[in-house]
Amino acid sequence: MHETIRRGAAGLAALFLSAPAWAAAKAEPAIPDPARDWDRLWNEVIFDITIIGILFAIVTAWFIWQGRRRPGNEVGASPKLSPASAVGWVVIPIFVFLSIDLYTAANGWVLWNTYRDVPDKRLEIKLESGMYSWDYTYPNGVRTQNELVVPAGMPVVLRMTSRDTLHSHYIPDFRVKEDSMPGRITYLWFNPTKPGEHIVTCAEYCGVMHGYMAGRIIVKAPEEYAAWIKGEETKLAAASAPEPAAPAASKPAKPAAKKT
Amino acid sequence: MNLKEWIFTTDHKRVGVLYLIGSIAAFAVAGIMAMLMRIELSTIGPTITANPTQYNVWLYTHGAVMILGFQIPALTGFFANYCIPLMIGAKDVAFPRVNALSVWLFYVGVILALLTFFIPDPPDVMWTGYPPYSTITTGNTAMYSFTVLILGFASIIGGVNFLTTVAYMRAPGITLNKLNIFVWCTLAAFVLQLIFVPVLGTAVSLISMDKYLGTNFFDPTKGGDVLTYQNLFWFYSHPAVYVIFLPFIGVVYEIISVHARNAVFNYKMVVYGGVGGIVLLAGEVWVHHLYVSGMADWLRIGQMVTTLLISIPVGLMMIGLIGTLYKGSIAFNTPMLYGLGVVFLFLIGGLTGIPLAVPSLTLGVSDTYYVVGHFHYVMAVAGTFAIFGGVYHWFPKMTGKMYNEFWGKLGFWLTFVGVNIVFWIMMDIGVQGMPRRYYDYAHFPQFESAHQWMTAGAAVLAVGFAIAVLNWIMGAINGKPAGDNPWNSPSLEWTTVSPPPHGNWPSPPAVAEDWHPYGYKKA
Numbered sequence: 001m002h003e004t005i006r007r008g009a010a011g012l013a014a015l016f017l018s019a020p021a022w023a024a025a026k027a028e029p030a031i032p033d034p035a036r037d038w039d040r041l042w043n044e045v046i047f048d049i050t051i052i053g054i055l056f057a058i059v060t061a062w063f064i065w066q067g068r069r070r071p072g073n074e075v076g077a078s079p080k081l082s083p084a085s086a087v088g089w090v091v092i093p094i095f096v097f098l099s100i101d102l103y104t105a106a107n108g109w110v111l112w113n114t115y116r117d118v119p120d121k122r123l124e125i126k127l128e129s130g131m132y133s134w135d136y137t138y139p140n141g142v143r144t145q146n147e148l149v150v151p152a153g154m155p156v157v158l159r160m161t162s163r164d165t166l167h168s169h170y171i172p173d174f175r176v177k178e179d180s181m182p183g184r185i186t187y188l189w190f191n192p193t194k195p196g197e198h199i200v201t202c203a204e205y206c207g208v209m210h211g212y213m214a215g216r217i218i219v220k221a222p223e224e225y226a227a228w229i230k231g232e233e234t235k236l237a238a239a240s241a242p243e244p245a246a247p248a249a250s251k252p253a254k255p256a257a258k259k260t
Numbered sequence: 261m262n263l264k265e266w267i268f269t270t271d272h273k274r275v276g277v278l279y280l281i282g283s284i285a286a287f288a289v290a291g292i293m294a295m296l297m298r299i300e301l302s303t304i305g306p307t308i309t310a311n312p313t314q315y316n317v318w319l320y321t322h323g324a325v326m327i328l329g330f331q332i333p334a335l336t337g338f339f340a341n342y343c344i345p346l347m348i349g350a351k352d353v354a355f356p357r358v359n360a361l362s363v364w365l366f367y368v369g370v371i372l373a374l375l376t377f378f379i380p381d382p383p384d385v386m387w388t389g390y391p392p393y394s395t396i397t398t399g400n401t402a403m404y405s406f407t408v409l410i411l412g413f414a415s416i417i418g419g420v421n422f423l424t425t426v427a428y429m430r431a432p433g434i435t436l437n438k439l440n441i442f443v444w445c446t447l448a449a450f451v452l453q454l455i456f457v458p459v460l461g462t463a464v465s466l467i468s469m470d471k472y473l474g475t476n477f478f479d480p481t482k483g484g485d486v487l488t489y490q491n492l493f494w495f496y497s498h499p500a501v502y503v504i505f506l507p508f509i510g511v512v513y514e515i516i517s518v519h520a521r522n523a524v525f526n527y528k529m530v531v532y533g534g535v536g537g538i539v540l541l542a543g544e545v546w547v548h549h550l551y552v553s554g555m556a557d558w559l560r561i562g563q564m565v566t567t568l569l570i571s572i573p574v575g576l577m578m579i580g581l582i583g584t585l586y587k588g589s590i591a592f593n594t595p596m597l598y599g600l601g602v603v604f605l606f607l608i609g610g611l612t613g614i615p616l617a618v619p620s621l622t623l624g625v626s627d628t629y630y631v632v633g634h635f636h637y638v639m640a641v642a643g644t645f646a647i648f649g650g651v652y653h654w655f656p657k658m659t660g661k662m663y664n665e666f667w668g669k670l671g672f673w674l675t676f677v678g679v680n681i682v683f684w685i686m687m688d689i690g691v692q693g694m695p696r697r698y699y700d701y702a703h704f705p706q707f708e709s710a711h712q713w714m715t716a717g718a719a720v721l722a723v724g725f726a727i728a729v730l731n732w733i734m735g736a737i738n739g740k741p742a743g744d745n746p747w748n749s750p751s752l753e754w755t756t757v758s759p760p761p762h763g764n765w766p767s768p769p770a771v772a773e774d775w776h777p778y779g780y781k782k783a
């Protein structure tokens with residue numbers, strides 16, 4: 001589907017108009033992978049601007065070389081434009097730029113929807129950022145700091161806030177970041193497709209140690225993850241057991257509401 | 261030369277030169293900050309300071325002083341003052357004393373900014389000053405607020421002055437379609453300043469009120485909102501990039517037209533489509549600085565479209581510029597090299613901005629070195645090249661003397677090579693994930709050699725800039741006499757003697773019916 005929208009280079013503006021409808025109609029069964037889509041759109045846009053840049057640069061260099069001052073060429077001879085061609089030089093570029101703009105916008109919007117529509121099947125994590133740590137809370141109440149362990153193949157959504165200054169939870173490998181701040185809850189989601197480790201780094205200036213505010217996303221195979229979270233849950237229960245009255249089972253927080 | 265005369269001067273040309281001296285001094289200081297940062301970043305871990313705050317103060321000073329103390333004053337202070345009255349055939353500006361007030365306020369602002377180095381807790385809030393950090397840091401946020409307020413005020417009163425001057429003081433025969441492109445561009449920049457600076461003033465005042473007077477505009481625990489500041493700040497600071505862009509591209513139009521001896525291509529397209537279009541769109545795109553800030557989704561999508569539309573007027577201005585080269589008679593002297601350099605740098609900077617207009621793509625690259633590389637190309641370096649080219653271009657007019665071509669060209673090539681090394685690599689490591697405003701990058705060891713290349717490139721470009729400034733100083737002292745119109749330009753500023761006397765012309769210049777600032781004739 002992404003391919004089709006990209007290939008229809010002819011009806012660029014028409015595509016733009018149909019983009020919202022197209023985005024709404026999309027009902028892909030598979031979990032989208034925003035990072036992979038990001039790479040695709042990024043490469044495409046970079047390819048386009050490289051072509052445009054090279055064209056402009058060649059034309060400019062050619063004019064410069066052709067127009068160098070030399071005997072017999074002591075004064076410029078730029079053509080006097082007729083009113084029609086003067087207008088043409090405004091209208092035609094406007095249409096060219098406009099179609100490039102709208103085409104880019106349509107593609108950008110489609111990708112935006114992928115980034116903002118969180119799949120229903122997902123792991124909800126609460127994130128509180130602070131100077132200078134990332135504090136994650138799992139649906140069952142398990143907490144970790146600067147290390148988020150997740151199962152491969154399960155989309156992860158972070159509901160983020162901050163207890164002090166601005167921070168931005170940036171995962172370069174997943175091509176995603178979003179600021180967190182006091183007083184609001186922001187979110188981002190990513191799709192860890194296979195086991196591995198990914199750096200988390202802070203992308204919003206948050207104070208003296210901003211450059212050191214880093215963490216890791218550890219993606220485990222689903223079975224390993226299940227074992228890990230079980231272990232953590234048991235530890236949590238053990239830690240709260242000594243409190244005489246409180247039974248461990250009542251401790252875990254309620255899973256966050258499903259609505260995005 | 262009498263110091264008292266300079267201090268009490270109301271002559272627009274001297275006010276302009278005072279602006280130039282102050283802004284070049286500011287550039288030198290902010291440039292040294294850049295070098296210190298580059299040296300610090302050349303190795304992982306501490307290099308020349310073990311204190312991250314020290315780095316953050318350098319970065320704050322570099323950003324704030326480059327923009328508020330160098331580029332805006334050089335463009336809307338120096339060039340506007342020096343050139344606009346001469347280009348429209350006026351004796352002076354409409355309110356010469358207000359003009360003097362504006363330059364001295366500018367000096368107060370710059371001195372305040374430089375006091376950063378002498379107070380115990382200098383500001384470390386970056387040039388953006390985002391709360392909550394700016395309201396809880398031990399650094400001196402008030403200093404930031406006052407610097408911005410004073411420099412902003414200096415610029416606003418300059419704006420009123422120039423709008424009045426161009427409206428009422430044009431020599432007979434200079435109709436609106438015979439204004440230099442630079443004049444149009446600068447007027448547009450002043451219109452933007454007048455509309456938007458007050459918003460910035462509000463924003464920075466409110467953070468100091470929150471910090472020192474106990475108000476809670478940005479404190480959500482007491483009913484405030486963090487994002488409000490970012491909206492106010494960028495509501496000004498995006499238009500501010502056009503306050504820089506418009507005059508600098510205007511300077512480049514003058515340079516390219518004169519040294520290609522070629523009329524500006526499709527003048528009305530440039531003025532109404534390019535300059536006019538930018539003024540219309542300038543205020544509707546600020547959210548592209550807030551794509552990852554947690555803004556409402558509909559705003560991000562809406563301003564993606566407006567931001568992309570900016571490519572239309574900017575593209576028209578590029579077409580006008582490149583068209584002016586077509587069938588020209590191009591001399592490759594120093595000002596022209598800088599002018600042509602801007603065309604290429606701006607091309608890179610402008611095009612690399614297109615991905616940054618798309619919110620989904622910025623989720624990957626926002627707040628990384630990609631952005632730092634992009635805006636240095638498009639504004640910082642392109643603007644600085646335009647300023648340096650413009651100073652070279654009008655140098656014979658200001659001093660009556662000629663600079664040295666050899667050193668001029670050498671300086672140009674060193675800076676041109678240097679900036680491309682530094683800022684191209686920045687974009688590259690940015691895409692790979694290097695975030696901006698990092699004192700240290702211990703968890704990104706793979707970028708160390710890239711950082712070392714950038715530091716080397718920065719050293720090269722610093723030498724180039726230093727050569728240029730020395731070239732001016734030497735030229736002003738003992739350059740060869742240049743004559744009144746060495747470039748053979750019909751534009752009005754070249755019709756008076758060099759340097760022009762107080763009052764500019766012995767008797768007001770009159771222009772012929774078929775005169776045009778870009779009507780070149782065989783020499």
Ligand code: HEM
Binds near residue numbers: 295319632696718
């Ligand atoms: C010509 C040599 C220059 C070099 C080597 C240089 C270098 C740098 C570096 C290394 C950074 C950012 C580092 C970081 O994010 O930690 C930076 C940021 C910045 N530079 Fe430059 N720069 C130069 C010129 C300029 C100029 C002429 C301007 C004029 C507008 C400028 C404006 C800025 C701004 C606004 C920032 C961002 C500050 C912030 O993050 O708050 N720079 N520069």
Ligand SMILES: [Cu+2]
Binds near residue numbers: 132
């Ligand atoms: Cu942080």
Ligand SMILES: [Cu+2]
Binds near residue numbers: 167207209
């Ligand atoms: Cu941070």
